[in-house]
Amino acid sequence: MSIKGIFPIDKWDFKSRSVLAGLPDGDLEMLMANQTEKVYKLSEVIFWEGAYPSGIFYIKEGKVKKYKLDKDGREHIIYVANAGELLGYHAILSEDRYPDSAAALEETRIAFIPKEDFLKTLQHSGVLNGRLLKNLSHEFAVLANSLSMFAKSSVRERLALQLIILREKYKVNFQPGMPVAINMSRDDLASLVGTARENVVRLLSDLKEEKIVETKGRTITVLDVQKLIKIAGYK
Amino acid sequence: MSIKGIFPIDKWDFKSRSVLAGLPDGDLEMLMANQTEKVYKLSEVIFWEGAYPSGIFYIKEGKVKKYKLDKDGREHIIYVANAGELLGYHAILSEDRYPDSAAALEETRIAFIPKEDFLKTLQHSGVLNGRLLKNLSHEFAVLANSLSMFAKSSVRERLALQLIILREKYKVNFQPGMPVAINMSRDDLASLVGTARENVVRLLSDLKEEKIVETKGRTITVLDVQKLIKIAGYK
DNA sequence: AAATAAAATTGATAAATATCACTTTTTGGA
DNA sequence: TCCAAAAAGTGATATTTATCAATTTTATTT
Numbered sequence A, B: 001m002s003i004k005g006i007f008p009i010d011k012w013d014f015k016s017r018s019v020l021a022g023l024p025d026g027d028l029e030m031l032m033a034n035q036t037e038k039v040y041k042l043s044e045v046i047f048w049e050g051a052y053p054s055g056i057f058y059i060k061e062g063k064v065k066k067y068k069l070d071k072d073g074r075e076h077i078i079y080v081a082n083a084g085e086l087l088g089y090h091a092i093l094s095e096d097r098y099p100d101s102a103a104a105l106e107e108t109r110i111a112f113i114p115k116e117d118f119l120k121t122l123q124h125s126g127v128l129n130g131r132l133l134k135n136l137s138h139e140f141a142v143l144a145n146s147l148s149m150f151a152k153s154s155v156r157e158r159l160a161l162q163l164i165i166l167r168e169k170y171k172v173n174f175q176p177g178m179p180v181a182i183n184m185s186r187d188d189l190a191s192l193v194g195t196a197r198e199n200v201v202r203l204l205s206d207l208k209e210e211k212i213v214e215t216k217g218r219t220i221t222v223l224d225v226q227k228l229i230k231i232a233g234y235k
Numbered sequence C: 001a002a003a004t005a006a007a008a009t010t011g012a013t014a015a016a017t018a019t020c021a022c023t024t025t026t027t028g029g030a
Numbered sequence D: 001t002c003c004a005a006a007a008a009g010t011g012a013t014a015t016t017t018a019t020c021a022a023t024t025t026t027a028t029t030t
Helices: A025-032 A089-093 A115-124 A126-151 A155-171 A186-193 A197-209 A225-232 B025-032 B089-093 B115-124 B126-151 B155-171 B186-193 B197-209 B225-232
Strands: A036-040 A045-047 A055-061 A063-069 A075-082 A101-104 A108-114 A181-183 A213-216 A219-222 B036-040 B045-047 B055-061 B063-069 B075-082 B101-104 B108-114 B180-183 B213-216 B219-222
Touching (some): A055 A115, A063 A186, A075 A155, A089 B126, A126 B063, A126 B075, A197 A213, B089 B115, B108 B115, B155 B186, B155 B197, B155 B225
Antiparallel strands (some): A045 A101, A055 A108, A063 A075, A181 A219, B063 B075, B063 B101
16 A cells, blocks of 8 residues: 555565566566656556557556547546556557556556667567567457457446456455455546446445445445356356 | 469468568468368358367458357457458467357458467567567557447447448458448447447448448448548547 | 248337436545 | 545436337348
8 A cells, every 4th residue: 555665676576467477587687677666646647548658667566547538538447457567568569659548546656667678678588578478368358358248238237347357456465355445436437337427326326235345435345246246247 | 252272381472461471481381381271151160269279270361250259149249350360379378268259251261270380480480479469469459449439439439430440351452442342241240339230220321321331232332431430539 | 033031121119328417425635 | 623626426317229029121042
């Protein structure tokens, strides 16, 4: 929760699911040679859709939303990224501009790695290459799943699915067995689900009556994941 | 249109946008050493979601739909792949099962490349590695775009967008300036747009009245792309 | 080319979702 | 701790989309 300041590279606690976990020391050093660190405040923008990428971002601590703006200027969250993940490398790999924007969902500590270092390391490191391919393939599958979900399912089903996913993301650092508290604005949640805030509010209060979640202020506590899974319609 | 039979490797006409275009000869030969070719009939399944991948597929000629089935057994197309594209490599890269199914949208000629050859070539070829990363990044951006589109836009907007995209895919081999004919069942189109067939039919007849498209049998001819772009709400 | 099956289309209606106007609650700064 | 300001919640209503039942058109087979 609390962000204490600048950490040296050797203090990084790579989560096991980090893209960079287990990368050879040499590769890691090359990649991190010129990293700079910054703490982003809630809602602070990390990069804008359409901008030319000058490097990639590694989330050391916190959470980040990736989103796109529609023609009416409304925000649509397409992904919530967690500590241990890399941001903005798609744009560099596809030699294009950022396809989406990114902003902090809470106070978030991020390392910036210049484009040149990233590309140099990538060229040098077969491991990093493979890691990114694997990561991208996975992200792709997740996204394809969301897409097919969006294509034909009710808002209630989509909300259930997003709560399941968010629960996983907010679970980090919590005890097993303990219910997970999701801290997210109704607007952001609605944007993630792809509906209006009012609908999310109404559906959440249904879920509350059904004893599936509990809410207190803006935090949502998942009481019964199994029922959520059933609602989301996952086999 | 017509499929003439088995082509030897050196006869392959790689389209410029093929993932394999410009791959060093050695790498290409290693990749293709044990390829086998098959012609798939309309609607014939190439691989099933959930199956373990034993290799990858290269589309030599034709078109393929990638889709997922929802809990009611209904099909949702997430992507239409064209000649020159590779299929099924995501699953191998992410060391998992196929995240979606694939089936031919027309008579389609496809080369099968065994998993071992693919992985061996990938390990050996930095170029292929980079090419796949770039390709995946691109596909990812396209998918992210569709997702944000789904999240908040009317069926009419989504239909317009899909017609624009399909027009590009069906444009291959046609003269510039000549209107492009899209040959696709209303069911498949509805699945791609994420709605019911009836809605697609109604919206198409609106577009017809507005002189934006023309239909004859199952083929849809795009007369005015600019208006479609306007409808889709793209800046 | 006729017969049959499959796909496309149309109209009526039901259901889901969005929007608007407003009240209440929560949150973050003075 | 109190006070704005922002966010969350509620009810009424409009709009969009889905579904059902039927008919017409197109494609396929003999």
